[in-house]
């Protein structure tokens with residue numbers, strides 16, 4: 001595959017861009033693969049990439065019922081941070097954040113990682129205590145965050161009203177190397193690199209059944225026929241329960257819509273990401289100038305990939321007190337995704353009751369930031385049967401009650 005570089009761009013400019021190849025191939029399915037990954041979202045593609053890069057496993061297919069990156073990976077608001085409370089989470093998310101730092105170079109694809117800084121506002125005394133505790137935990141975990149006061153918040157984000165009548169801004173948990181990246185570029189970059197290693201990405205191919213023999217997986221039924229495999233990874237986010245049911249086991253998950261919206265583009269006015277968990281709203285500005293806005297999940301289970309209008313109204317209303325300028329913005333579009341939420345708000349990266357079958361799900365409202373780290377750890381788990389990054393995130397924690405409680409860090413915002 002042709003490398004992208006300044007020289008390649010210059011060369012192609014001289015010949016009307018006639019020499020670019022396809023970014024990834026569109027092959028017919030083979031009869032069998034060593035590994036099948038179901039789901040070509042960021043997590044599925046990153047798993048495939050690190051299986052190839054770190055373990056030399058390339059006889060692999062990623063099977064996607066729609067188009068790659070068309071699930072939650074292409075629908076999220078792209079916040080990247082690693083300021084989690086529990087050690088296992090901080091290790092996983094910080095691994096991910098640090099991989100994002102050089103992901104464009106690693107994939108030879110510009111994922112537009114922008115470490116512009118993320119702040120989580122403290123708007124109650126309870127939040128001050130909570131975030132100060134997280135800042136202390138983060139310094140022990142080697143995650144660089146600090147608790148900052150209201151004047152520093154205002155300095156970093158001048159458009160914010162810190163003296164709101166209901167919830168004045170009392171401080172914030174600030175992670176200077178948090179930020180955002182372009183979501184679909186992350187999926188495209190991994191897909192291109194996987195295709196370059198000889199892996200097959202089978203789009204428009206739905207998995208409809210899991211084939212098993214003597215307690216082990218032997219393949220999958222798809223809308224393009226049966227495909228055999230020696231190992232299977234299920235990485236289907238909001239549809240994890242549906243695919244697990246095909247394999248004959250249940251998951252401790254709820255699937256709920258989560259929505260986001262963007263405004264019309266405006267001049268640059270905000271160069272940090274701000275999350276306000278008390279009022280359930282967060283905002284950043286995209287490179288195009290749109291204000292990217294999100295809130296909490298809808299209050300019911302669904303698979304519709306859209307959400308209710310009243311929830312949008314609540315989200316915007318919540319933000320207006322802290323960002324009065326939002327009241328004068330026209331909203332351009334909104335959309336929804338289906339997120340899979342666990343009781344302790346931490347993901348599942350685990351072996352399953354079906355032999356040679358692994359599951360990666362439960363990222364809820366916050367899995368975009370985790371794509372590289374999750375792919376890294378889950379690939380190790382699939383290749384070796386264990387990984388230090390995923391050890392705490394097994395399904396058995398729900399049986400024995402060993403929860404990784406991230407309800408403060410992950411329950412609402414991203």
Ligand SMILES: Cc1cc2nc3c(=O)[nH]c(=O)nc-3n(C[C@H](O)[C@H](O)[C@H](O)COP(=O)(O)OP(=O)(O)OC[C@H]3O[C@@H](n4cnc5c(N)ncnc54)[C@H](O)[C@@H]3O)c2cc1C
Nearest residue numbers: 039041043065071072073076077079207237337367368369
């Ligand atoms: C509105 C919104 C905002 C968000 N904001 C953030 C944020 O700011 N920061 C953050 O870190 N996270 C955020 N998230 C969460 C994040 O998007 C997800 O956790 C993450 O993208 C999950 O990636 P994935 O690869 O697991 O799933 P997906 O990208 O959903 O990929 C799963 C794929 O599996 C495919 N699939 C399903 N069933 C089958 C089948 N039977 N056969 C074949 N293929 C199948 C689907 O079509 C899909 O493409 C947000 C989510 C939403 C919806």
